[in-house]
Amino acid sequence: MRLIEWAIVGALIFLPFATVNRIEVETQRKALLSELRYNAALDAAVDDAARMLTVNANQQRETQYESAKRVALNKDEAIAAFYQTLYTSFGIADDPVAQGVLGRYIPAIAVIGYDGFYVYAEEEWTGADGKTERKPVWGAKKPYAYADSSGNSLSFTLDDFVLAYDAGSRSWHEGLRADVGQQTNIALLKDAVRFEQVRRSTIVRAIEDELAYRINKHNESVSRFGLSYTFTLPTISQEEWNNTVDDVGVLAFIQGIPMGGKFYNNYALGGSRILKKPEIVGARKGSMKVYYRSTCGFAYPAEETFSSEKAAAQKGYMPLDCPVSPS
């Protein structure tokens, strides 16, 4: 055979291998890009849900004084915002069929509240027409409950506030750990470090157990619809759990979306914290108009207050730095 014929044979041998290789690389690349897009969509949806969680139309149920974290949860608005953002990000805002399909890949959504958490997951019940209905609904609030060997029971919160049942005196006590610790003989309340450890582990275990159960139940239900994927509770890092037990927030999962040769799995955690913006004071220092944060402690006669430094500057006030506190 001539040289050119050898070359043609060689090229023919390599062509199928090179084609397969190229297809695989292309699939991998597309899967990676889709994964990044899905991650962004889930993060945005959870962030929006967390933001809506603390939006409250009822003045009576605003944040109470004992803790900035004790906020009335607007769960329904949060869920609506979650799905709306998710559907928009996936480009299926006007496609109810695709929305239903995507819903199959969301086994559970947890809303972490101040003194308990809620899970939004699929459940079955009998509808008005006597037929079985199956939709995602809210479960009951689960407290972060703990019991010690002496028969005392505690309900933790996202901070030091605690509701305790003292088995010795057969009485209920509510308040900050230190205060309730003085009123009762519950040993855990007298040790701040151990209290914090037990509080965190109790909250994490309560959420983990409930989510694992809900996700297992979801497995049973979706297998009826032809999904063969096994949903499991993802391994959530300790750092993320620590964030979970610090603020009210939303925890959502998307699992099992087929993607190239594998499945898409992810969870997202969105925290919601209410922060009071520092007030900006516009004052007169001699003949000069100055502005500073109300926390600075200056005693210049205040003329106006502003919600932002920009607003103060627009009114002709000059910035005045806070005095440096001796360290």
Add this chain to the structure above:
Amino acid sequence: MEYAPRTMLEMCVACLLFLMAVTSGLLLFQTGAALNATAYVSGKSLDRNVQMAFSPIAGDGTISGAEVAQSVAQLETGDAEIVVDGVRYAPPVDRDPFVPAGIRLNARYTAVAQRDASGQLVRLIFALR
């Protein structure tokens, strides 16, 4: 005839070049395939669904007696009523006279949720497992 050795030499060089091309091509292909496989495996290992624990987390739906007692103690207007081993607690519960003596704090309870036609939770029934 005098060209035969020259032709043979040329053929040998051509074969050698061809074999080198085949080998390097094969190596290139193998490298690509290995990289692809590695990317897939590393993607799998980063998969948060892979359970690293010996005993996978799997809730069975039961809840502790402490949770039952605290749920009853925190019943507020608008919440679903709670039934514990046949004892009914309707919201709102006055916490002070409530003594959870009949609830075993460290035992496990099964929970059944009853809902109305709209799916709203109306009753939670706890029973000692």
